[in-house]
Amino acid sequence: MPDHQQRIAYLLARYADKTCSREELDELFSAIGQGDGPEGLEQLLEEIWQARHPAPEIDYEAVYRQIKPAVPVRKTIPLKRIAIAASLLLLAGTAYWLLPSKRTGKQATVLIQPAQRRILPATNKAVLTLSDGTTVPLDSTGKQLIQQGNVAIRQQNGQLLYASQPTDGNIHYNKLTTPRGGQFRLVLPDGTKVWLNSASMLRYPTTFSGKERVVELDGQGYFEIAANAQQPFKVKVRDMEVLVLGTDFDVMAYGDENSVNTTLLTGSILVKEGSTKQLLQPGQQAVIDNQDHQLTVKTADIRKVTAWKNGMFVFNDMALPAILREVARWYDVDIVYKASPGAELYGGGIGRDLQLADVLALLEGNGFNHFGIEGRKVIVLP
Template identity: 40%
Template sequence: MNHQDLYNKIASGQATEAEIAAFNQHMHSLEGNVLEQAIDGYIQAVDAQTITTAADEQSLQRLMAKIDQRETPGAKIIRLPWRATAAAAVIAGMLATGAWYFMRSAERAPLAVNQVIKPTGNQAVLTLGNGQQVVLDNTQKGALSMQQGTAVDSGKITYQPGTETVEYNTLSTPRGMQYQVILPDGSHVWLNAASSLRYPTAFTGNQRVVELSGEAYFDVAPKASQAFLVKTRNSTVTVLGTAFNLMAYDDETTVNTTLINGAVKVNEVVLKPGEQASVGNHTQVSRVDTSEVLAWKEGRFKFKNADIRKIMRQVARWYNVDISYSDSIEVEGLSGDVQQQQHIDQLLETLEATGDVKFMISGRKITVMPAKH
């Protein structure tokens, strides 16, 4: 039997235990381009079949760990606590689409949906120092007549240096929206959904101070004579010129500062690139996967060993929905990498395919329930 015939038998659920073992041994023995070609062959077999059985789960998890070490541009291997009936399809789908992919049995009930909820885009509310508010979106372009040296263009507001009058503005994004701002010193800030940034229209004195609630990515213009400070509810980040992500949502238990490059000081702790300081009752420093931290900026959801409540808090912010839980549900160890631009029902269906949770959508409210509720 050639390898493609073996892939077809595995995908169709007709393989014997000996053939399944041969499949696992064969895939584990491959490296590099040969491994990639084998996966492509298996993808073709899965695409042509409905999964009714699958190989041993532990063996497949070992295979997934092996494949996960490969660097494949635009595609990610995602390990989730799948059921045996979905395991084989996970291998194929992750490399093929860079997103969660599950083959679901015909008996599984469809997601209860009575409204299509789509992600939104770039929009913010600019509150000027005098209290006047301006709604900003992708359609606007040009100077703001009510404030000198300020221009808007395609989801971004820019401040020019040299403004004589200093005012304090607040840029706020509602749930489901993001926006960018170029501060008067040239620092670039990406503001995530449900966030706000308070800043002056000109930086004077020996410090550049802004205040953040929510989450933002900062690319700070270097200026040794004028330190850049970001204040949150329980911490202050001090930088001279660097790139970092700062998450300070009120519904999260900690404020997390993740350094991408350069150097920052969080309260009295100095971080190195790739480190994250989590400030709650105390400050804890750890090394993190920066691609996971910055996934929102790249238009993706990325989780690694996350619990369902953490995931749903991000879902609530991006899709502008309310989340409730029908039971004392605790599901952990979920991992995934998926585009933010898909409809919410597509995202929830991939989570349901783990077999641990199910969802009901009513208007803009999502109820999370145990799978066997």
């Protein structure tokens, strides 16, 4: 076997044994993703898969759809090659990989009451509150037209779309609120697209007039701003402001987190906290501490920041409490600590389409704590 194929086989074996470092994982994906790689690479991957995990014929298309949002590979790679690689790296067919800094080698034994074996992930659901206080429940399947003055609001395919119409002189403010266990999309009257994560709220006018387009956010939202240099876009989060001309960015502003994080993907934004202002460049993140309100700027982990929008939990040296806060919002559960969380840091990702018990089993198998589920509570155990 040529040296490069031996190296791939070695890296795959390291991953299967959960001894693969984060650098080796990157090397493995890079080797698999080389479009000009050896002719026998696909055959090699298939042989290794059959040797390690004999199974019926794999639905490569389905596996590819699961892993596609999170796998760092080139789009020009042949589909079957990606799918085989995904199958090998996922081992049991689950869209995840975890690389904790400490490993225990123990089996996962999540304690679950029989009635709680199927706590499902979040779905498209929200509540629209009109300016007169009327509330309209929203979900994935609903299709309706809501008339508010001369503003037409259409719900379809798990999102709200506001038709851009001339104002009648009255500006109405609506609120879109997602519960824990929910998410939703919104197209504002100017064409700006917003993705709201679970347990979030966006307040906005039904038409934009004046010198600025201003919305208020609580929770987490991803924004694709419709460019309009004559009318800058502004996102308010309590005492913080994000001033935008035309760009893509994410704001995470949950009250139970340690900071408000604003991450820029494209364009430019100005983050303001009190008298402090900071202009961000693509790939940077502004972090405002919720205690002392100090603003710092660091290089962002874009894959982690946008993972929720792409259907993944992605960790980068994250401690268990931070991971469980995301889990609580997504699955609408409470976290109860009957033991201190382990000190291990997790790296990798888990698909957000899994049931809660599966997510906890993956965390448990790669960490020190056990978990139980009682009603809608996740119990952290020794």
